[in-house]
Amino acid sequence: MTLNELGEFGFIGRIATSAGSGGGVVLGIGDDAAAVIPTPGLQTLVTADMLVEGVHFDLAFTPPFELGRKSLAVNLSDIAAMGGIPRFALLSLAIPPGLSLEILDPFIAGFTSRAKEHGVTLIGGDTCSSRSGFVISVTLMGEQEPERIVRRSGAGGGDLLYVTGFVGDSALGLALLRQGERVGAAITRHLDPIPRTAAGVALAAKGMATAMIDVSDGTLADLGHLLKLSGCGARLFLDRLPLSPEYLWRVPELKDDFFSRALSGGEDYELLFTAPAEREEEIAALAASLNLPMTVIGEISRAPGLIIISPDGSSHIPASRGFDHFAR
Amino acid sequence: MTLNELGEFGFIGRIATSAGSGGGVVLGIGDDAAAVIPTPGLQTLVTADMLVEGVHFDLAFTPPFELGRKSLAVNLSDIAAMGGIPRFALLSLAIPPGLSLEILDPFIAGFTSRAKEHGVTLIGGDTCSSRSGFVISVTLMGEQEPERIVRRSGAGGGDLLYVTGFVGDSALGLALLRQGERVGAAITRHLDPIPRTAAGVALAAKGMATAMIDVSDGTLADLGHLLKLSGCGARLFLDRLPLSPEYLWRVPELKDDFFSRALSGGEDYELLFTAPAEREEEIAALAASLNLPMTVIGEISRAPGLIIISPDGSSHIPASRGFDHFAR
Structure with missing residues (x-):
């Protein structure tokens, strides 16, 4: 029919x-x-x-x-x-x-x-x-x-910055699909992302998260939104970004910067959130109970501005942050 | 910019x-x-x-x-x-x-x-x-x-069938726009329809309407939806359809059936509703207070089926009822 x-x-x-x-x-x-x-x-x-x-x-x-x-x-x-x-x-x-x-x-x-x-x-x-x-x-x-209810605006200086799961896999999956591949963990993450409903509800119910956003536009872009509304800055440590085995294995063969998909790729639909340092053990216990990594990737500073710390200890301020539907 | x-x-x-x-x-x-x-x-x-x-x-x-x-x-x-x-x-x-x-x-x-x-x-x-x-x-x-809350499903045998405002003007306005005209009452009704918020709330608040639907797909089509969910039929009198001065004046020069736009045109966004006959005076008073015509155009019958009564007294059962987005 x-x-x-x-x-x-x-x-x-x-x-x-x-x-x-x-x-x-x-x-x-x-x-x-x-x-x-x-x-x-x-x-x-x-x-x-x-x-x-x-x-x-x-x-x-x-x-x-x-x-x-x-x-x-x-x-x-x-x-x-x-x-x-x-x-x-x-x-x-x-x-x-x-x-x-x-x-x-x-x-x-x-x-x-x-x-x-x-x-x-x-x-x-x-x-x-x-x-x-x-x-x-x-x-x-x-x-x-x-x-x-957890807003984007509640982060405070000294809070730790967390992300659930892995970042960058969705953008990697899209690149592999465009190359003609059809199966693999990253491709599945791009085609069928997993919304973190249980994690979001638990972080809210226990009052752990002070601010939260989902990673749709890219880690840097969404962190930027959270920082802007919270009136804070952050230091983000590249070597703490949670990268999947497939990311570590496949990204080096692609020609762009190793971290670019994890920082700017978007569509991971992980939760990026902030929490006071004293809740670290509770959050680790929650992550274990949900079988979902919750990784500290940086810390919130009272002073505005986002600083990225490279694995070699050098730091820089990122220029462009993520996807804009109307950018040229 | x-x-x-x-x-x-x-x-x-x-x-x-x-x-x-x-x-x-x-x-x-x-x-x-x-x-x-x-x-x-x-x-x-x-x-x-x-x-x-x-x-x-x-x-x-x-x-x-x-x-x-x-x-x-x-x-x-x-x-x-x-x-x-x-x-x-x-x-x-x-x-x-x-x-x-x-x-x-x-x-x-x-x-x-x-x-x-x-x-x-x-x-x-x-x-x-x-x-x-x-x-x-x-x-x-x-x-x-x-x-x-007024549903589509509450009409009962013996209820009167009402419609607010005029029907057919939006379809007339669209035809005139396609002919190159740019101003006029029917064109305004097509481009900037008036949602009947106050009438809908008042009919609900006073428990007058037993069933209600808005005229978006066309009078016959939307009446068909209401009748189907109410498990009723209706007799619709063509000579009672509320037609605007512009409809009476402009439609005869268009080549199709005089009543087709009022019956099947759609996008009038008037309210089509049913009410017990004993509420007729109250509804007339409401219509006067809102300065919005509420016209009896037919009556609900317990037996299913929609019968259209022509001005000469002859009756027929309509074949096609209105707009289907996926029809050929």
């Missing part, structure tokens, strides 16, 4: 069938708007991200199931970076005429599989035709107690 | 400056997610709509200020159709390289002007580049008391 034969409302019905049903949903897909019950006493967190064909993904090497998972994952990562518990998603799609149900069905299956893993219910959205590329727009709502 | 020179974060900063600040916003634009305080006891309503260049609008004859207003209006209309009070919006934009700030600045100004008129605060979204057309994705959150 083609999308033409199925029709707009047939396709919406197919999505609604796989949307699942979670607590708090009064009205899901099928009315003018969805209706949900906010948990008393909690604040509502909400974030939106767009993924555009030819900008964020290339269907030539992006399997649709993973694309569906990633479309939600990038939003789950934003809610995690606030320490929030994700709850309800809306999915809007602009679909070019040539895109078949053989792509759309696994895309929806991927989206809903990621949703189920994080307790998220798909409650609405929009579908329409596109004269150009495939465009995906996702809105995700979450919740948290007011005093537990 | 160009968008390239301003950069992604400069542009976001410019949007944030004009976003306004409303009650209930803890964190607006600038963190990983926005945080808002739900009003205790109310349910949260949420809807999302996409507007795609070349599908929903043509920049050749769509002024960007009006496009900004319409991008929010189509979502305001969805919240109004639930009887909800609109509160918080998220705006995501995929921007092609050629789109200048001379278009984007009035677009944002239009969006925020419509937001202020309806008490809505812009709290987040996303901006990215597009390889093809301009794509606008808006999410709107609203609120209402659980027992006041």
Whole structure:
């Protein structure tokens, strides 16, 4: 069956069938708007991200199931970076005429599989035709107690700077995909990033993180956002950046600077956060319990400015920091 | 200044400056997610709509200020159709390289002007580049008391069928725009539709409407959605359709059926609702107080099926009902 034969409302019905049903949903897909019950006493967190064909993904090497998972994952990562518990998603799609149900069905299956893993219910959205590329727009709502929500602005002088997992793998994976490779750990990290929901919620619940952001634009760029809003500076130690075995093995054969992907690559969807030095042991215990590395990569300074310390002890101030959608 | 020179974060900063600040916003634009305080006891309503260049609008004859207003209006209309009070919006934009700030600045100004008129605060979204057309994705959150929310599914046999305002003007306006005209009441209705927020809230607050939907796909199509979810049928009287002076004057010179735009045109963003016959006087009083016509155009029948009664008294069952994004 083609999308033409199925029709707009047939396709919406197919999505609604796989949307699942979670607590708090009064009205899901099928009315003018969805209706949900906010948990008393909690604040509502909400974030939106767009993924555009030819900008964020290339269907030539992006399997649709993973694309569906990633479309939600990038939003789950934003809610995690606030320490929030994700709850309800809306999915809007602009679909070019040539895109078949053989792509759309696994895309929806991927989206809903990621949703189920994080307790998220798909409650609405929009579908329409596109004269150009495939465009995906996702809105995700979450919740948290007011005093537990972690902002970008709370870092203080003397705090340690942490990052979860590995950085740079997503950019490495993209480079390998563009070279024609199709399998490997870094490629999986690029196509199907893992949102750090459990880590974000735990860091918030225990009041460990003073400031937090997810690494979407690149470690330096996102650190820059956090420092700007916190009114602080930082020293970042290159030799402490958590690099995966594949990064250590494959990056030297690529021709650019060894650290560039870890610093500016983006799309790792790890959590970059700050915490007082006295919480170091607690954070180590949390990292062990979640089986997720949380590595100290630097320290926050009261004075503004970001200084990068190289493995040889020399220091420099970085010029460009990361991805800007409108830069030339 | 160009968008390239301003950069992604400069542009976001410019949007944030004009976003306004409303009650209930803890964190607006600038963190990983926005945080808002739900009003205790109310349910949260949420809807999302996409507007795609070349599908929903043509920049050749769509002024960007009006496009900004319409991008929010189509979502305001969805919240109004639930009887909800609109509160918080998220705006995501995929921007092609050629789109200048001379278009984007009035677009944002239009969006925020419509937001202020309806008490809505812009709290987040996303901006990215597009390889093809301009794509606008808006999410709107609203609120209402659980027992006041009006669904599509509540119509009952014997209810009267109402529509607010005029139908068919938006489709007429689009036809006139495509013919090269640039001014007139129908053109204004197409470019800058008026969401019926006050009417929707009042109909909900006083428990008048048993079912409600907004007219976005066309009167017949949206009536079909309402009837399907209510498990009812209806008789619709063509000679009761509220047609504007411009419709009566201009449509005869166009070559298609006189009623086709009023029945299938779409994008009027009027409210189509049902109410028990005994509320007729109250609804007339509400219409007078809002200075907004609320016209009885038919009646709900217990038996499924939609029957159209022509001015000469003959009846027929309509075949096709309205716009399907994926129909051939």
